[in-house]
Amino acid sequence: MPVPVISTDVLILLFGLLLVAGVMATRISTRFGLPALILFMGIGMIMGSDITGLIFFDDSNLAQLIGVAALIVILFEGGLQTKWSSIRSVLAPSASLATLGVLITTTVVAVAVRFVFGFDWIESFLFGAIIGSTDAAAVFAAFKGKNISPKVGATLEAESGTNDPMAMFLTILALDFMMKPDTTIWDGIWMFVLQIVVGALIGFILGQLSRLMLNHLRLDSSGLHAVLMISMAFLTYGVTAYLLGSGLLAVYIAAMIVGNADTAHEVTIVQFSEALAWIMQIIMFVILGLLVFPRQLIEPDLIWKGLLISFVLMFLARPIAVYLSTLGMAFTRKEKLFISWAGLKGAVPIVLATFPLIAGTENSQLLFNAVFFVVVTSALIQGTTLTPLAEKLGLLGPDKIRSPYTIALVSSKQSQHKLVPYAVTASSSMIGKTLADITLPPNTVVNAIVRNEYLIPPNGQTAIEEGDLLYVLASMYRHDQLDQTFGEDGLDRVEL
Template sequence: MFDGLFNIDYFVLMAALLLIAGVVTAKFSTRLGVPALVLFMLVGMLAGSDGIGFIYFDNANYAQLIGIVALVIILFEGGLQTKWTTVKPVTIPALSLATFGVLITSSVVAAAAKYILDVTWLEAFLFGAIVGSTDAAAVFAGLKGVNLRERLGATLEAESGTNDPMAVFLTISFIQLIMTDQPNYFLLVGSFFWQMGLGLIIGLGLGKFATWAINRINLDSSGLYPVFAMAFALLTYSVTALIGASGLLAVYVAALVLGNAELTYRHSIFRFNEGFAWMMQILMFVILGLLVFPAQLFQLDIVVKGFILSFTLILIARPIAVFLSTIGMKFAIKEKLFLSWAGLRGAVPIVLATFPMISGLENSQLFFNVVFFVVLTSALAQGSTISFLAEKLSLTGMKKETPIHSLELVSIGKANAEVIEVEINEDNPLIGQSLAEITFPKDVLVNAIIRNGNLITPYGESRICSGDILYILVSKQSKNELKQMLNESKISNPTFQKAAE
């Protein structure tokens, strides 16, 4: 009995220490000039059996399970934060990079792996497929705080959010080809369209259904809305994956639908998922760090082969894929160079490297060690220089300003009302009018005005100025009427947040 309690308490203690270490390393990663994901992996390696020996972990099945759940949550958060108006103009180049780009990258790396790792052609293409995609967690984290031109940033984020399914498809397909005596290559084509097409359809459908359900349900606690949204993310992945389609693609598409809809408790859902995604990112990279044994990783043979393959991937395969996949898409040479360098590898290749291990393939341990080394090299070399390269190539845009105001609603019991946050553009016809002059619908009250970061208490003679942010309390019965009025007044992007329950 006491042994069981001790083991549980020890596990909880280790989880707490690892999370604290992860948060602290994330805090100092920017100052050190090292991507946070590298430090997370180093924490795992340090805590493992080849480090100080706190934890012995070598279960690829558990690592894969944790990795996939974490990827679902990270992709969901990334999709929620992605604005469709920003992504829409770059849909074609992003999808081209996510499909043809991954295929070209995998092929070039496979040609190198065939001779460097001394494996069969099918095994070489399996290795190329594993490292063929950029990583959403690494790219999302790497681009935060970088004032990159909107088109470039949107292309990278959309590519990283949609190319994981292609890498997963190729990895599983090559494993099946290796393990099958008489492989059928034609079935792979049909399987590709089934997985991607159905993943897209299910993602759209469940995204719209989740939006409807979240807005219609009346929960007793506002804290349940983010949990409800996260449940739909897990549901979307599992339902899609169980019928043989791309669950990761479905999750990203569903999140894109949710993030661009008028959503009840929108800010609460976003903030919850941002924090949860960080926690899962820490957990995932620490676990992957635990799974690798530094004594095996840093052998001369692995280091030499890893460096050569990293060089091939970063400086040959990725640039070829970018330049070929974006032909005729109006990207300047320096933009293509940046897209080539910003193709970060992260958790996805390491998680995919567990697939051959679980399948019992002959060279699976070799693949895992080399893939881990390639990811480590990519994160260190590319992840730490993204901001520097963007500035040197003059690809930075206007400085992104973070609003200094916030709105937190406190539970005060049942309230049949919602709060709307409205930003007034410089060309808005309401500018210059006083609140008394504006004909609002019934049961509407302007609660607060944020002007230049300062709180203005509204009254009848208060006049609307350009750049004002209004917080308007409205009853559910009058919400649609107010919404119509705001649209007619050309007020930009009113966001709806449900009032306190």
Template sequence: MELIGALLFLLSVMLIIGVLTTKFSSRLGLPALILFLLGGMILNQFIYFDNVQMTQFIGTLALIIILFDGGTQTKWGRIRPILGPASSLATVGVLITSFATGIAAMYILDFSLLEGLLLGAIVGSTDAAAVFSVLGNKNFNKRLTSTLEAESGSNDPMAVFLTVILIEMIQIPETSIWIAFGGFFLQMGLGLILGMALGKITVFVINKINLDISGLYPVLAMGAAVFTYAVTDSLGGSGLLAVYVMAVFVGNSDLTHRFSILRFNEGFAWMMQIVMFTLLGLLVFPKQLTDVLWEGILIAIILMFIARPIAVFISMVFMKFDLKQKLFISWAGLKGAVPIVLATYPIIAGLENSNLIFNTVFFVVLISALIQGSTLSWLAEKLRLTGAEEDGNASIELINLGNTDSEIMKISIPKNSPAVGITLIDLKLPDDTLIIGINRNKKLMTPTGTSILAKGDTVFVLSDKENRKAAKLALLGSNEETEMYT
């Protein structure tokens, strides 16, 4: 019992400190993951932890939850125009980054070619957890933000594939690279197809099932995300890609209990980030990092200033992005949990230089997140890539009222809404539908019949489930945003 009590005390301290550090990280301009990693490294001095398998399992579970949270909050209307550049960055970009970094690592660390390429593959992808946390609350250009979020959410399959195939080639030199690349396209295809299919099934189940306890709907949605990964992975597809695709579909559907599901996802994703990064920090011994100090710094510099920019400019050569935008995307190639989790693969596989690879990757991630993450806002301002305040994107959230057929919808009024300039008494809302609150300029107003709606208002609408579509049409019109939620 003493051990259980000590572990529970440790977990509680990790969560409390983790939540508090998010406040300090935003003030210091640092990604929160840096503080979590450092916290784990400090705890490492008092607690001995070297369970790589457990860390890999928890890391994979955390990535599923983080991707699900990021995907559900991604607006399809934003990412659809940038699917081309995001897909190119997620495939060709990762391949070029991995190759360039791997060649450098081969000479710097005196590795064989395959070992160098393995390290390059491990750090080749941008990290969804890092990107979502850094970009989420910043006023960057929305097109760039959408491109980076879509890239980070979909580029893990390429990094995982390269890591696994290179480990196999090191262990079994006869492995055919061409057959392996055929397997990659199979993984991507299955990930896309199963992600879409399971996303559609998830939306149908959540909207049709009537649970007695409304708090179970977020648990159902999270279970569906883990199920999507497990099924896709067992069938030979990319589980992480399937989860992201499924989450985007779920997040952009007309979903009951949407509000509670998204809020639960957000809190759970943060909790998993805290636990995951702290555990990853526990695996690292600071004294071992000094053994790869200059090598890690040199590889990180090559990755940030040479490999990533080359990959971005080549993979986006035919894309409609100007020089400033490409420079920003180059600098936003943040590294985080995915490279460190992938760095556990060589350890489990028993490769000769696995510990050296792990420590070097950890050092590279630390430098990348510390330098790039803390300077993104500054660079965006210098390049004049900060975006304007949003006023035209409809946002709908549903708050279910227990076991009733009624829900509260939270709807942001776009500038082209037919309700703009109309008094509430003149709105053609369905019967038994009421506007119970108006949020304007961060102030909550009590609505009356003479209240006039303005663009940018957020209204809270009490409506029966069967009247949701008609109420949204009255407030949003028959625009693309309305169709996306119907």
């Protein structure tokens, strides 16, 4: 049956409606604790041919392209906000979870799929590989603004940001075994080593280049620096993939280097990247929702098999992988339990599930539908219970302090100064003192105070109160000294 042609104006109208609906969906997500990806995919499914029939979409190649592009932006935004100081101490467990953990999860799920779906062993391993990684977009979204135990939160963020290469490697390896009978395990090992080494190396080199460009390249508008960094993210992925490395790993490493560098354009870059990441998330999940046909998901045979695999994944595969991957490491039983439950699935498994669709392998449509079902189940069950579980286990503190105001020094020229926010905690020795009583490093001044969500222009007689947010203008060369001085006085640096 011929597909009706939609005019450009109607396409633009639908695109606008989808974005508006996606933004409104985030309000529902926040209010009711539902993962946003469920609502975004739900919008796509409703707009698709099976329900309203507004849009017919079955282009796996385009869906994969949009998915990979979105993951580049999402990983870049996540890397920007990942501080080296917080993940340095959890590199070992994160790396173990991102490699050994993914392999163990893949293997356990593959065994279950072999007997539940009746696939052959290679197809079963392919399913396990696709569903084996923790999704960065889902984890970053779940933890945004939440004060999860620093060690646990940093471990999960680092794992989710770096485990995609392992999942992609295992997926491609399984497809190679299916499509190229002469493929050997040594080919797979060489592919994995090449992906990690090239990905890490190119990510480091282009991350340092990006940092140098930010600090020395003068552009006519501050916003162009943000555009430049996003462009560098896509360039990093492209160069790395061309050299047979892991583009996603390279993007995450490059973003971490940029995010941990002191630059006058930090606020502009972070805000632009966050906005673009939201847009790409909405587009990606809506497209993935359009790609699936809901009638195929409600078949009884798929439902009971999908639920069984979801059970194995959540209650067997992930916990076994976590406990074996963190043997001998300093995690409590409660922390391991939470890390086991926080193995959220999201965009990456669905995007990887388009690989066999494009390759045209046997059972590829069934595999895609089953992966989609498991992702939805994981998001609904794990995503909605993650915060209550953290609170129950004593791993959740008060929500992170975030200012209702965005105050930044924005200049088209290179500046050596930056506004840095600090929160006054209950233990601070500055409480009750006036600004005139406080000794600050040279060429440092408190420019603004946010108190009870109101902005106060300070003067020398302004007294500091608990909960105040101080915006300090300081030379970038003084930031370490400022962090040390304020840290000793009970002030915490606030994330932008």
